[in-house]
Amino acid sequence: MTNTGLTRLTAAAMSDRLRAGDLSSRELVEAHLALAERENPALNAWLVLDGAGAGAAADDADARLAVARAEGAAALAALHPLCGVPVGLKDLVSVRGGQCTAGSRILAGYVSPYDAHITERLRDAGAVILGKLNMDEFAMGSSTEHSAYGPTANPWDLGRVPGGSSGGSAVSVAAGHVPLSIGTDTGGSIRQPAALTGIVGLKPTYGRVSRYGIVAFASSLDQVGPFARDARDAALLLHAIAGRDERDSTSAPLPVPDDLLHLPASDDEAAGHLRGLRLGLPREYFVAGMEPGVEARVREAVATLAAAGAEIVDVSLPHTDYGLATYYIVAPAEASANLARYDGIRFGHAVRDGDVLANYLATRGSGFGPEVKRRIMLGTYALSAGYYDAFYLKAQKVRTLIKADFDAAFGAGIDALVAPTSPSVAWPLGAKLEDPVAMYLSDACTLPVNMAGLPGMSIPAGLSDGLPVGLQLIGPAWSELALLRLARAYEAITADAAWRGLEPAGLAFLREPSGIVQ
Amino acid sequence: MATLSRADVAHVAHLARLGLAEDELARLEVQLNHILDQYEVLARLDTDAIPPTAQTIELENILREDVARPSLSQAEALANAPERDGSYIVVPAILGGD
Numbered sequence: 001m002t003n004t005g006l007t008r009l010t011a012a013a014m015s016d017r018l019r020a021g022d023l024s025s026r027e028l029v030e031a032h033l034a035l036a037e038r039e040n041p042a043l044n045a046w047l048v049l050d051g052a053g054a055g056a057a058a059d060d061a062d063a064r065l066a067v068a069r070a071e072g073a074a075a076l077a078a079l080h081p082l083c084g085v086p087v088g089l090k091d092l093v094s095v096r097g098g099q100c101t102a103g104s105r106i107l108a109g110y111v112s113p114y115d116a117h118i119t120e121r122l123r124d125a126g127a128v129i130l131g132k133l134n135m136d137e138f139a140m141g142s143s144t145e146h147s148a149y150g151p152t153a154n155p156w157d158l159g160r161v162p163g164g165s166s167g168g169s170a171v172s173v174a175a176g177h178v179p180l181s182i183g184t185d186t187g188g189s190i191r192q193p194a195a196l197t198g199i200v201g202l203k204p205t206y207g208r209v210s211r212y213g214i215v216a217f218a219s220s221l222d223q224v225g226p227f228a229r230d231a232r233d234a235a236l237l238l239h240a241i242a243g244r245d246e247r248d249s250t251s252a253p254l255p256v257p258d259d260l261l262h263l264p265a266s267d268d269e270a271a272g273h274l275r276g277l278r279l280g281l282p283r284e285y286f287v288a289g290m291e292p293g294v295e296a297r298v299r300e301a302v303a304t305l306a307a308a309g310a311e312i313v314d315v316s317l318p319h320t321d322y323g324l325a326t327y328y329i330v331a332p333a334e335a336s337a338n339l340a341r342y343d344g345i346r347f348g349h350a351v352r353d354g355d356v357l358a359n360y361l362a363t364r365g366s367g368f369g370p371e372v373k374r375r376i377m378l379g380t381y382a383l384s385a386g387y388y389d390a391f392y393l394k395a396q397k398v399r400t401l402i403k404a405d406f407d408a409a410f411g412a413g414i415d416a417l418v419a420p421t422s423p424s425v426a427w428p429l430g431a432k433l434e435d436p437v438a439m440y441l442s443d444a445c446t447l448p449v450n451m452a453g454l455p456g457m458s459i460p461a462g463l464s465d466g467l468p469v470g471l472q473l474i475g476p477a478w479s480e481l482a483l484l485r486l487a488r489a490y491e492a493i494t495a496d497a498a499w500r501g502l503e504p505a506g507l508a509f510l511r512e513p514s515g516i517v518q
Numbered sequence: 519m520a521t522l523s524r525a526d527v528a529h530v531a532h533l534a535r536l537g538l539a540e541d542e543l544a545r546l547e548v549q550l551n552h553i554l555d556q557y558e559v560l561a562r563l564d565t566d567a568i569p570p571t572a573q574t575i576e577l578e579n580i581l582r583e584d585v586a587r588p589s590l591s592q593a594e595a596l597a598n599a600p601e602r603d604g605s606y607i608v609v610p611a612i613l614g615g616d
């Protein structure tokens with residue numbers, strides 16, 4: 001058995017022990033790698049486990065830590081808390097010299113010629129990149145079943161989906177293979193898998209994190225963000241990756257608060273944040289078809305927040321029901337333009353079938369999977385001559401109304417909105433694969449947040465039928481720190497809940513001596 | 519709203535440069551029409567006076583100095599090309615003859 005003690009630590013606890021010198025990054029990385037290698041055949045979360053690269057980075061981090069320890073407290077304090085801590089990256093983040101498939105056959109064999117901005121930032125912080133994580137092809141999907149490299153299993157029940165598109169990233173953290181991972185969220189692809197695997201996932205404000213070096217899906221919606229097992233860890237990773245990068249002109253020239261590094265460790269101090277907080281409960285998010293167990297957990301969480309001193313206010317976001325249609329015009333339209341670059345000429349999968357046109361048709365017809373083809377078709381149609389006004393322009397106008405709903409709620413003094421993340425718990429593998437609209441509806445509670453460019457996060461709020469339920473927190477633009485403080489407060493007031501600290505049930509099976517992974 | 523025929527689906531696939539088999543076109547005809555049905559709710563909203571939103575953070579005129587900077591070498595930039603001839607990427611002729 002590997003050292004599960006080390007793989008249960010939070011990143012913050014690892015950081016403390018690394019600085020104290022009673023634990024090395026090398027030991028941490030070896031324990032996490034061993035667990036990931038043992039369980040990945042059953043989970044399929046990792047597309048790459050880079051033992052050699054991670055070992056070298058761990059040794060570098062250990063050297064930096066040793067030098068700082070010798071220099072004293074100020075030098076140690078100057079290191080980023082993630083120095084020496086293992087992280088995983090969704091396989092659409094460029095790492096120089098490594099693969100970057102975006103879950104697609106069309107990028108099989110492609111080697112990134114440069115690092116993404118966030119890869120550089122993580123290296124600067126001293127974080128150790130353990131490998132690359134499975135995802136729905138080009139981040140299009142809500143279950144990770146649309147990966148060209150096979151589905152990822154949910155550690156709570158290996159017969160169920162982990163959500164998506166960042167399913168591998170969520171599972172790597174839920175299973176303890178890494179304390180932290182990176183995902184991207186275009187319509188819910190961080191928050192929904194975080195909910196379905198019982199962890200914390202944060203989609204920052206559009207523009208908070210540079211998208212340079214990250215495979216594009218829908219450029220006005222895509223954001224990069226952290227997965228973690230608690231709010232403090234999510235804040236540490238956000239701090240490491242956020243901030244202006246001149247190579248992404250949409251990254252915002254705003255300071256990143258250093259208070260992200262100082263969320264309260266004490267439960268009393270954390271819970272105190274709730275006093276006087278006004279939380280809005282948007283009635284439209286309790287949609288028809290929501291599972292009763294999910295609604296019950298969310299309403300209990302809201303009651304717990306109220307009992308701890310938050311004021312709960314009923315609010316209406318009247319254009320919520322238009323979010324799905326609006327999103328499924330805007331996102332495919334932007335995707336169809338972004339994915340035009342996969343032409344088999346400069347990089348990636350290429351099929352020669354005659355003239356230039358025949359090559360395009362054969363390369364793209366065989367390189368893209370069914371969901372990506374559907375989205376390209378939708379987007380191409382929505383942008384085609386005669387339909388632009390009826391579809392794309394109309395959707396952009398409705399987007400204005402969706403954003404105005406949120407602006408009105410926050411303008412009226414609401415500090416944050418609390419809502420379900422997903423209308424259901426994790427569903428059985430294959431259950432929605434042949435019904436695209438049913439799959440799309442699973443993101444009904446997360447899509448509007450991307451349309452408005454706002455920060456949102458999902459935090460664990462207990463179980464329904466033994467499967468995790470997520471509570472979604474939505475804030476005004478640039479309010480990530482306030483959302484994380486709220487999340488930390490909720491952790492503090494539910495610290496004694498029976499479901500806290502439960503191991504995902506499917507892992508217990510994997511980790512038994514008689515389990516399928518030996 | 520609009521309904522897509524099989525010929526429309528084939529036309530859009532051509533515009534998108536997707537080579538699709540007959541069974542894919544058949545499945546897409548059903549699925550795309552089902553998705554288009556979901557768009558119908560938007561017609562209920564009067565948006566004549568509403569301006570469109572293309573991006574949400576309202577940054578404007580992001581400029582940088584126009585100066586040369588280090589970039590990928592030619593070898594790095596061409597390393598992923600499926601077919602190369604020296605420092606060129608090979609593509610089929612598009613103007614006929616050779």
